[in-house]
Amino acid sequence: MAKIFKGRVIIRGRVSGSAVVSLEGVNPLASWKDACLKKKRPALCSDQNNKELYNKQLDDKILCLPQFIGSTSGGLVLQTAMTLGLGPRGMLFSKHIDSLAASGIVLSDVWLNQQIIAIDKLGDEFLSYVKDEMPIEIKDDGTVIVG
Amino acid sequence: MELSNEEKAILNGEKGETLQKVLKSVVNYGDLFGAQRLVSLTNNSHSVLSMGVGLFTPFYTMLDEIVEEGLKMDSFTVDPYPMDFKNIKSNFFQKMVFRILYKSQNHLDILLQKLGLQENGYTCTCYLPEVGNIPKQDDILAWSESSAVVFANSVLGARTNRNSAGIDILMGIIRKTPEFDLLTDEGRKATWIINLKTETLPDAQLLGSAIGMKVMEDVPYIVGLDKFLGNELNDENLAYLKDMGAAAASNGAVGLYHVENLTPEASKYGKSIIDNAPGKYIIDEQELDRVFNNYPNIWKNTEAKPKKCLIGCPHLSLGQLYEWSKTIINELDGGKVSLETVLLAAPDVINKFMSDSSVYKSLTDTGTKLSSTCPLTFMANPLCKQIPIVTNSNKLRTYTSARFFMDHDILKIIKTGNLPKEN
Numbered sequence: 001m002a003k004i005f006k007g008r009v010i011i012r013g014r015v016s017g018s019a020v021v022s023l024e025g026v027n028p029l030a031s032w033k034d035a036c037l038k039k040k041r042p043a044l045c046s047d048q049n050n051k052e053l054y055n056k057q058l059d060d061k062i063l064c065l066p067q068f069i070g071s072t073s074g075g076l077v078l079q080t081a082m083t084l085g086l087g088p089r090g091m092l093f094s095k096h097i098d099s100l101a102a103s104g105i106v107l108s109d110v111w112l113n114q115q116i117i118a119i120d121k122l123g124d125e126f127l128s129y130v131k132d133e134m135p136i137e138i139k140d141d142g143t144v145i146v147g
Numbered sequence: 148m149e150l151s152n153e154e155k156a157i158l159n160g161e162k163g164e165t166l167q168k169v170l171k172s173v174v175n176y177g178d179l180f181g182a183q184r185l186v187s188l189t190n191n192s193h194s195v196l197s198m199g200v201g202l203f204t205p206f207y208t209m210l211d212e213i214v215e216e217g218l219k220m221d222s223f224t225v226d227p228y229p230m231d232f233k234n235i236k237s238n239f240f241q242k243m244v245f246r247i248l249y250k251s252q253n254h255l256d257i258l259l260q261k262l263g264l265q266e267n268g269y270t271c272t273c274y275l276p277e278v279g280n281i282p283k284q285d286d287i288l289a290w291s292e293s294s295a296v297v298f299a300n301s302v303l304g305a306r307t308n309r310n311s312a313g314i315d316i317l318m319g320i321i322r323k324t325p326e327f328d329l330l331t332d333e334g335r336k337a338t339w340i341i342n343l344k345t346e347t348l349p350d351a352q353l354l355g356s357a358i359g360m361k362v363m364e365d366v367p368y369i370v371g372l373d374k375f376l377g378n379e380l381n382d383e384n385l386a387y388l389k390d391m392g393a394a395a396a397s398n399g400a401v402g403l404y405h406v407e408n409l410t411p412e413a414s415k416y417g418k419s420i421i422d423n424a425p426g427k428y429i430i431d432e433q434e435l436d437r438v439f440n441n442y443p444n445i446w447k448n449t450e451a452k453p454k455k456c457l458i459g460c461p462h463l464s465l466g467q468l469y470e471w472s473k474t475i476i477n478e479l480d481g482g483k484v485s486l487e488t489v490l491l492a493a494p495d496v497i498n499k500f501m502s503d504s505s506v507y508k509s510l511t512d513t514g515t516k517l518s519s520t521c522p523l524t525f526m527a528n529p530l531c532k533q534i535p536i537v538t539n540s541n542k543l544r545t546y547t548s549a550r551f552f553m554d555h556d557i558l559k560i561i562k563t564g565n566l567p568k569e570n
Binding site (some may be wrong): 004069070072073074075076079097099100102103104106110 | 168171172175176179194200202203204205206208209291292293308309310311312313314315332400544546
């Protein structure tokens with residue numbers, strides 16, 4: 001049965017897709033590094049420290065996570081991934097968006113005119129509930145329907 | 148966000164499309180963090196972005212546009228230069244990969260210079276007197292590079308958030324930053340009390356690591372450290388705090404800490420700077436041992452003999468450079484280092500050190516090298532990350548496969564070439 005969550009709209013839009021989930025913080029540099037270097041799809045996560053996400057497809061998925069972590073160059077990696085068509089279809093944060101993701105999303109929006117539909121503050125319950133490959137629908141008003 | 152008339156005019160495009168995009172980025176970013184207004188920067192910037200990673204094409208395109216419009220920052224510094232083939236050994240294939248990895252380095256160097264990069268401005272320790280990018284207490288900054296941010300906030304009493312690469316440059320261009328979190332009195336309150344209960348002064352990077360892993364991005368108030376460091380900031384305890392902060396910032400995400408009776412805000416406000424119902428964490432020798440013993444060994448061959456020793460992440464101060472030099476020289480007593488050993492410091496710090504020709508010669512006679520590069524960027528090369536490397540930096544340990552040892556063990560490794568258990 002589908003469950004509904006509500007968060008804060010970071011970038012407005014509607015999108016549907018399947019989930020890829022990380023319960024721990026995602027290091028964007030480590031995760032997208034190999035995919036961006038190879039410039040080919042699918043973009044498989046290359047962060048061996050993130051056992052949950054490692055080797056899973058990141059592009060064309062709705063990435064569900066608490067926050068980005070790691071190097072302060074991480075936001076630029078997201079921007080690069082979007083340019084190469086290797087970015088996620090949407091991003092759903094259980095916590096308040098962090099500075100790395102915020103920077104990447106804002107710079108993509110303003111300088112590349114590429115919008116990464118994103119919602120934050122969805123809560124811990126959201127991240128506990130959503131599982132890999134679950135269908136997700138994101139609505140303009142920050143409503144997220146899972147399952 | 149409430150904007151001034153001038154800011155609204157820029158946002159409306161009255162000063163050109165590029166500046167409009169610069170300000171729009173900064174405003175949109177600030178909105179996400181609940182900033183009510185922008186505040187003017189009162190001192191120079193420091194950016195983490197020194198490495199011309201080939202991947203970051205959209206970023207260079209953005210900078211190209213900014214530079215073409217003639218927009219500049221006030222004189223600023225950036226993190227260390229990513230390559231140093233002269234002072235850190237790399238074989239043919241490793242060099243080839245470095246050139247691919249950082250293939251946009253020349254392009255970035257030119258862009259940074261046109262934007263206003265300070266001469267010799269490639270160091271993570273921009274706040275050292277030899278480098279000169281030194282904020283004053285209460286200065287408003289827009290820095291990135293976590294180790295520099297935590298130093299500026301905690302030790303110098305300046306105010307900056309932990310900005311991300313990209314947005315930091317744009318704030319430097321517009322000379323404004325959104326006012327939220329660490330720029331506010333409320334955001335600078337401590338939400339943790341750290342009680343230090345050790346008999347002797349703990350290793351700075353080990354202490355920082357323990358604190359960072361516990362408090363993550365929160366603000367700690369440290370009690371009991373002043374009995375070892377004193378109540379007045381000096382070169383020696385500044386270097387200690389530099390390293391402690393870097394470890395806290397990388398092992399957690401600490402952007403500000405307070406040391407009772409020592410750092411500016413703690414000295415001024417005392418315990419009134421602690422928020423209601425803070426978390427509490429006691430650190431004694433047992434706890435530090437626990438933290439240390441839990442560091443994973445992720446060398447490809449866990450039993451390997453170390454091949455390189457990298458000291459100085461963040462870069463060493465001049466005092467630390469002298470101390471390491473004298474310690475290595477005395478310990479080796481005319482002999483040579485047993486493995487490639489590199490001391491890392493800012494270009495201007497190394498230049499000053501080199502002018503003391505007798506110590507410099509004695510150090511280099513041991514085979515020790517000096518470099519201003521970043522060990523993180525060295526180990527980002529997939530061919531280098533497999534090398535068994537030892538370090539006294541918990542930041543380097545966190546981000547790479549380098550193994551962390553405390554200074555006394557590092558010295559033994561330099562002398563014998565063996566890890567401590569084998570001595």
